[in-house]
Every structure is written in C-alpha cells, then in structure tokens.
Amino acid sequence: MNLVFLGPPGAGKGTQAVGVCEKYNLPHISTGDILRGEIKQQTKLGLEAKKYMDAGQLVPDEVVIGIVASRLTQPDCQNGFLFDGFPRTLPQAEALAEKVEIQMAVNIDVPDENIINRLSGRRVCKSCGATYHVDNHKGQTCDSCGGELIQRTDDAPETVANRLKVYHEQTSPLIDFYQSKGVLKSVDGTRSIDEVFAEICAILDKEFSK
Numbered sequence: 001m002n003l004v005f006l007g008p009p010g011a012g013k014g015t016q017a018v019g020v021c022e023k024y025n026l027p028h029i030s031t032g033d034i035l036r037g038e039i040k041q042q043t044k045l046g047l048e049a050k051k052y053m054d055a056g057q058l059v060p061d062e063v064v065i066g067i068v069a070s071r072l073t074q075p076d077c078q079n080g081f082l083f084d085g086f087p088r089t090l091p092q093a094e095a096l097a098e099k100v101e102i103q104m105a106v107n108i109d110v111p112d113e114n115i116i117n118r119l120s121g122r123r124v125c126k127s128c129g130a131t132y133h134v135d136n137h138k139g140q141t142c143d144s145c146g147g148e149l150i151q152r153t154d155d156a157p158e159t160v161a162n163r164l165k166v167y168h169e170q171t172s173p174l175i176d177f178y179q180s181k182g183v184l185k186s187v188d189g190t191r192s193i194d195e196v197f198a199e200i201c202a203i204l205d206k207e208f209s210k
C-alpha cells in the first residue's frame, strides 16, 4: 500500500494517519513532523525551513523532495507507506511519481470555514507529538504520555490565512493530478474523527482486497 493523504491544513490528515498506519502497519511519513524535528535539533536544514514555516509558506521543493527521497530508502518503506502532507506541489508529485507508484490518494475534504476553528483549537504534545483539539480535550497534558500541550506557532490566525491561500494555489491542483491517474478517493472530512476513520478504512479494505 503506497498511500498519500491530501487535504488543507487542519483537515485531519495527521489525526487519521496515526490510526490508519497502526491498523495497516504502515510507516507514517509526515514532512511537517520531519521538518519540526529538524528545527528542534537546530540543524542547518531546520533553521532554513523555519523561516518558511513561520510565514505559512511552503519549504522549497528541492529541500522537501530530498528529505522524502532519503526517507524512502529506509527498510520500513519496502512494503508501503503513508505520506501525510507530501506532496504539496505539482513538482513534488511528479518527483514522487518518478520514484514510486502511488496506489491511492485520499483527499480529506474540509471547507475553509471549518479550518480556522480546527487550527486555532489544535494543541500538540511537546513530547510525543499527539494532536488534540480544545473542543474535545480538557486539560493541559497529553493523554498518552503526560507531556505538555502547546499551540504550534504556525497555527496563529495571521499565518493560517496564508497557509490556506498557499493550499488553494499550490496544493489543491494535486486533486486533479491524482484524479487523472485514477487513484483519487475523497472523504467528507467534516464528519467526526471516528466516522472519517471508518470511511477511510472501508475504502482501503475494498481497494486492497482486490
């Protein structure tokens, strides 16, 4: 199973990827998580990427494509993977297509009016990266590890508007890209986390039992 999750920031890609990867035993490859890891370790790459991320812009294609190319050589990718947040531009999608065949692109569809609330209420665990929302998680600590919950700096309202603009200009064309390859599946991302999960699993079970 070589999978890609598409969708605007805050669509629930990361939330769903965790459950799907656990259920189907796939490595979860989030370019956003990899970049935040580089920032935390203050690598040269991290310091470079941070400027773009804080502005709500995309990190340059060649940087992200390089990260993904090296990740794909790891042994855990041999039997499939799930990309969350990659590709985000046509050149990224084309570079990926040269390396591996993507069997399914799941587009998690959420309109802009829901995104503001999703991102402004998002909280992430500083220690393990687990994601919560203030509407359904009371308290300041992580359920799974007890770590402190923080707000991502790029979830500030000024940055969110820019990220949505960038999504519509640069990432949403990938819906047509994967549609034309015959591998696009769309799910209604406005339903509950459990309902979206059930819908994605039903699609995967049907497609991969063939």
Ligand code: ADP
Residues within 6 Å of the ligand: 008, 009, 010, 014, 031, 032, 033, 035, 052, 053, 054, 056, 057, 058, 059, 060, 061, 064, 084, 085, 086, 087, 088, 089, 092, 154, 163
């Ligand atoms: P979200 O979960 O809100 O969609 P991510 O964690 O996937 O956000 O990404 C956070 C930021 O990291 C993006 O706004 C962008 O600056 C950078 N980034 C992540 N993935 C990519 C990518 N594939 N191409 C370019 N920039 C990326």
Ligand code: ADP
Residues within 6 Å of the ligand: 007, 008, 009, 010, 011, 012, 013, 014, 015, 016, 118, 119, 121, 122, 123, 131, 132, 133, 134, 189, 190, 191, 192, 193, 194, 196
């Ligand atoms: P993405 O990775 O696409 O940026 P996340 O998985 O981080 O999105 O989800 C963004 C925010 O929305 C988080 O606070 C998360 O808890 C919440 N969320 C995710 N899926 C749903 C859903 N189906 N309904 C309501 N809130 C959701």
Ligand code: ZN
Residues within 6 Å of the ligand: 125, 126, 127, 128, 129, 130, 142, 143, 144, 145, 146, 147
């Ligand atoms: Zn945690």
